[in-house]
Amino acid sequence: MKLARLIAKNLKRRPMRTLLTLLGVASAMLLFVLVESLSAGLDRAMGGTEAARTLVVYRQNRYCPQTSFLPESYVERIRKIPGVVSALPVKVFLNNCRASLDLVTFQGAPAEELLRARPVQVLEGDAARFVRDADAALVGRAFAARKGLRVGDSFRFGNITVKVAGIFSSAEPVEEDVVMTHLEFLQRAGPVNRLGTVTQFEVKIDDAARAKEIAAAIDDQFRTAQEPTDTRAKLAFLESATRDLREILGFARWLGIGCVAVVLALVANTVLMSSQERVREFGVFRTLGFREQHIAFLVLGEALILALGGSALGLGAAQLIVETSHVSIGSEGVSVGFRIVPALALRVALVAGAAGALAGLYPALRSASRPVVAALREA
Amino acid sequence: MISIALDGVTKRYTKGEHVLTPLENVSLEIASGDFFVLLGPSGSGKTTLLNLLAAIDRPDAGRVIVGGTDLAKLPSGRLASWRSEHVGYVFQQANLVPVLTAYENVELPLWLFPMSRAERHRRVSLALEAVGLLERAAHLPRQLSGGQEQRVAIARAIVADPPLIVADEPTGNLDHESADGVLTLLSRLNVERGKTIVMVTHDPRAAARGTRRMQLDKGQLLDLQPAGTP
Ligand SMILES: Nc1ncnc2c1ncn2[C@@H]1O[C@H](COP(=O)(O)OP(=O)(O)OP(=O)(O)O)[C@@H](O)[C@H]1O
Numbered sequence: 001m002k003l004a005r006l007i008a009k010n011l012k013r014r015p016m017r018t019l020l021t022l023l024g025v026a027s028a029m030l031l032f033v034l035v036e037s038l039s040a041g042l043d044r045a046m047g048g049t050e051a052a053r054t055l056v057v058y059r060q061n062r063y064c065p066q067t068s069f070l071p072e073s074y075v076e077r078i079r080k081i082p083g084v085v086s087a088l089p090v091k092v093f094l095n096n097c098r099a100s101l102d103l104v105t106f107q108g109a110p111a112e113e114l115l116r117a118r119p120v121q122v123l124e125g126d127a128a129r130f131v132r133d134a135d136a137a138l139v140g141r142a143f144a145a146r147k148g149l150r151v152g153d154s155f156r157f158g159n160i161t162v163k164v165a166g167i168f169s170s171a172e173p174v175e176e177d178v179v180m181t182h183l184e185f186l187q188r189a190g191p192v193n194r195l196g197t198v199t200q201f202e203v204k205i206d207d208a209a210r211a212k213e214i215a216a217a218i219d220d221q222f223r224t225a226q227e228p229t230d231t232r233a234k235l236a237f238l239e240s241a242t243r244d245l246r247e248i249l250g251f252a253r254w255l256g257i258g259c260v261a262v263v264l265a266l267v268a269n270t271v272l273m274s275s276q277e278r279v280r281e282f283g284v285f286r287t288l289g290f291r292e293q294h295i296a297f298l299v300l301g302e303a304l305i306l307a308l309g310g311s312a313l314g315l316g317a318a319q320l321i322v323e324t325s326h327v328s329i330g331s332e333g334v335s336v337g338f339r340i341v342p343a344l345a346l347r348v349a350l351v352a353g354a355a356g357a358l359a360g361l362y363p364a365l366r367s368a369s370r371p372v373v374a375a376l377r378e379a
Numbered sequence: 380m381i382s383i384a385l386d387g388v389t390k391r392y393t394k395g396e397h398v399l400t401p402l403e404n405v406s407l408e409i410a411s412g413d414f415f416v417l418l419g420p421s422g423s424g425k426t427t428l429l430n431l432l433a434a435i436d437r438p439d440a441g442r443v444i445v446g447g448t449d450l451a452k453l454p455s456g457r458l459a460s461w462r463s464e465h466v467g468y469v470f471q472q473a474n475l476v477p478v479l480t481a482y483e484n485v486e487l488p489l490w491l492f493p494m495s496r497a498e499r500h501r502r503v504s505l506a507l508e509a510v511g512l513l514e515r516a517a518h519l520p521r522q523l524s525g526g527q528e529q530r531v532a533i534a535r536a537i538v539a540d541p542p543l544i545v546a547d548e549p550t551g552n553l554d555h556e557s558a559d560g561v562l563t564l565l566s567r568l569n570v571e572r573g574k575t576i577v578m579v580t581h582d583p584r585a586a587a588r589g590t591r592r593m594q595l596d597k598g599q600l601l602d603l604q605p606a607g608t609p
């Protein structure tokens with residue numbers, strides 16, 4: 001349609017104003033996208049394929065891996081409980097239990113069992129070498145990307161040094177931000193030798209519907225033991241670990257809504273100005289035989305281009321930031337990355353389209369409905 | 380070919396208690412092929428009358444019949460397309476779209492017609508040629524002189540081949556030479572293509588081009604001597 005080309009030309013009429021509006025919209029939408037992508041990352045973290053069939057056994061009344069200690073020997077008793085398919089003793093070591101932008105999580109478990117129990121796929125490197133070498137580690141691909149690690153590298157953290165034997169992907173997204181090591185290696189690695197204790201057990205069960213029942217059976221086993229346990233479904237475990245993050249995100253979403261309001265105001269302001277400058281021109285168009293709808297289309301089109309164009313810029317910038325920084329937010333050992341998925345891009349387009357349409361509505365109606373003669377008399 | 384009849388036309392503006400009646404019970408006939416010149420002091424309602432003929436305004440009373448169509452009976456949804464088919468409007472200022480080239484400005488009215496690109500091109504070229512500005516087709520309005528701009532505006536007014544051309548002081552902003560060019564153009568459109576022309580002017584030299592002249596004053600029309608008769 002030729003009118004669309006006219007809209008584009010009109011935007012070039014005041015290039016600086018158009019540019020500033022686009023940049024403003026882009027900045028606001030960048031923020032919106034980052035908030036939404038963190039939310040998408042959180043959803044993904046919760047959405048592991050195995051989450052429903054996995055229980056996590058933790059030390060009762062402990063919430064941080066640094067303070068949860070359970071005897072490794074519990075594993076035998078857990079395995080005997082009906083409904084339990086497998087149990088994996090896991091030692092977790094991490095740098096920070098609170099919300100953090102640079103979470104480093106080591107998880108140690110008996111190497112072969114670990115590979116069997118977790119839905120990981122070694123992308124690069126060698127699983128056999130991992131099993132063989134005591135100080136070898138398999139590194140999740142998100143973590144590897146964040147730290148720039150490659151197979152064969154050594155990675156040093158505190159007084160722990162591991163050799164990267166492989167890089168893996170996982171069907172459980174949170175695990176892709178984890179460094180997996182041998183159990184014993186990690187038990188010996190801390191300042192105090194913790195041989196014989198683990199942080200948690202990961203229990204696979206045969207029937208997701210019986211999760212509550214089996215969890216209760218496990219906790220019953222150790223009710224009177226020195227280290228009582230607290231067993232929860234993995235999903236519930238993840239949810240409690242990310243509770244703080246969730247709350248912050250809930251607040252951040254208001255910011256996201258504020259960003260959309262900024263887009264609305266920016267676009268409305270620009271379009272209002274540009275349509276007011278062209279009152280007479282619109283009168284000429286109407287005299288030539290253009291209809292009210294044509295005028296409305298010109299104004300609305302301008303608003304949509306500004307909103308959608310600026311949002312595309314913001315989305316692109318967010319993508320760039322997420323891809324180059326690999327930043328993720330960790331909380332209680334659970335790492336949540338920013339994810340820009342097609343569904344989010346679609347949502348951005350819808351939100352931007354709606355904001356643009358809303359912003360353009362009033363100027364469009366006003367311009368279209370002005371009597372021709374009155375428009376022509378305008379200076 | 381198109382003829383015009385105004386029958387008891389009244390147009391008034393009300394501002395608070397103040398009522399202004401630029402046209403009061405005005406009747407007028409303009410034959411097809413006339414070059415009709417409308418004179419009158421400022422504020423006498425000349426533009427108001429043109430706007431009624433061009434169907435961008437409606438009278439408070441009376442009938443405006445252009446080419447056999449009673450404009451008052453035309454539903455407002457039909458008015459726009461009626462305008463695009465029947466009237467070419469030339470303003471005092473060229474009123475070109477600044478971001479469009481001369482060619483695109485002239486092409487503008489044709490966007491409203493189902494027409495092949497080639498046909499549009501043919502018509503725009505003809506219109507630009509008629510006003511002697513074909514070689515300026517790619518220029519933007521700000522790259523043209525005032526007289527050239529006004530000629531582009533005339534090309535825009537004739538490109539869709541409307542039978543009626545209304546011109547509101549088309550030479551009001553131009554120097555003598557440019558004004559002569561524009562007036563000659565309008566005369567030729569009248570003589571060679573049989574366009575009915577209604578032109579408002581203050582300029583006696585411009586008025587002399589008309590085949591009929593009338594004066595509007597205090598809401599009333601006065602017939603002046605046809606040009607050329609003693
Ligand atoms: N929309 C309007 N609202 C109020 N008054 C108006 C409106 N349009 C025109 N008028 C008044 O009607 C009168 C006639 O206006 P019009 O523009 O037709 O005069 P004109 O003869 O074309 O004058 P000029 O030679 O200065 O162009 C003027 O007094 C003008 O102020």
Ligand SMILES: [Mg+2]
Pocket residue numbers: 425426427547
């Ligand atoms: Mg006037």
